[in-house]
Amino acid sequence: MTTCRECRDQLSAYREGELDDPLRKALDAHLAGCAECRAQLAELEQMIRQMKGLPPIPVPADFRSRVWQRIEKESGFQRLRRAILEPWYLKLPVEALATAAVVLLVVQVVRVTGPEKMATAPPLQEAYEQEVSKMEEKAAAKEAQNLQEFRKREATLKEAVPADVMDTAAGLAAPAARRSQGVDVSSMRAPLVFRLYAPDPDAARDAVKVFIVEKLKGNFEKTENSNPFLFQISADRLNELRDGLFEFGSFEQVFESGTGEDSVYILIEILPERDSQLW
């Protein structure tokens, strides 16, 4: 015996001919004797027909030129980004350990104790702006050179980031391996891990780089800083950085580094969105 409620739950599948035989026959029988449910079916039909009949939205005459404007605007910025950013960023050579789609960025951040220390840092904004305009001009020519430089620095990564942190990062980046081997992060200095599920991981990686340099730009030029992977950053900045990552996709903070040291390693793992639990 089919109730009206059961019948209505199945109407759409019934209408599509997707019910198996016994269920379809039960609905046939119910509909034959229930005018109310027949009316519901007719309403459903009408709704579907009306949805199919919705007119397409007209395209503004300048739509394509708007898209191109957006693209051109970004292109200058992308060149700039490559000129100033690539040397600092590390695509860790852990893809072999991780799933193919995983992308990693590691930034080592020097944790400063509070805003008063930040305040003693020289005002770098102006210098930065000047530097940026100079670099923008040379950006295209520098691209190839920077790529080489980037590769060299990539090779020195293992010196810049302590081995136990690297191991932890590699373990985190390989969920399958982590599950099977049970990487024990409690005994290691774990990086601060953000996991980002993005529709387009490659694009997200670029966007995250741009975003991070925006967040760190006031901190990037430390004369005493011989390590290109070190940034001074306040706790507030760190929080801003984290909050900003929400923009790029579904996001979770996997776990917090328990280290009491003066530096913290940030690892941003970018995964294709289909792996997200949130979908």
Next chain:
Amino acid sequence: MSNPSEGEDLLSDEALVRRAQRGDKTAFDDLIRRYEQRVITVAYRWVGQHEDALDLAQETFFRAYRAISGFRAEATFRTWLYQILINLARNRRRWYARHHISRTVSWDQPAGEDPDAPPLGEQVADPAPDPRARAEAAGFGERVRRTLEEIPAEMKSVVILRDMEERTYEEIARILKQPVGTVKSRLHRGRALLKEALETEK
């Protein structure tokens, strides 16, 4: 929704994509031309607002352009474009929160200050052949625009793609990276929710 006036559309999407990957902007421009109406329409179905829909569509093509060199022919260009669009749409609240907030007019609401003015959509859309059908579509369009907002994203995407865009189950499954069975059950659930919401909304 290819434009019938474009008799020169001889190249396949695949050929245009390959050219675009080699940096041929004309080829990408052709791809935009081919899909702009689809993308704008789906964006509008999703966000229900004209300017936001155009922003979303613009962002979709921008992301596609930026990522096209990495595009592998595992999916068709169209499927891929829908994927980008749906993912942006699903994340758009966060995206808009960062970039700008814009509350703008609907195609189906009166344009401008004058409450008696015809809806914007009627001012610019191609007139439907039958005025009564057109009026009905406008009224329904406005109601469905409001009620779709209440439908959870995973069902909303299926209802839009299946019932408004008339994509096949298989293509929707590829776009959403979900099994066909999941797509079907989301469609049925989504329709039921929408129907219920439309009734409450009346």
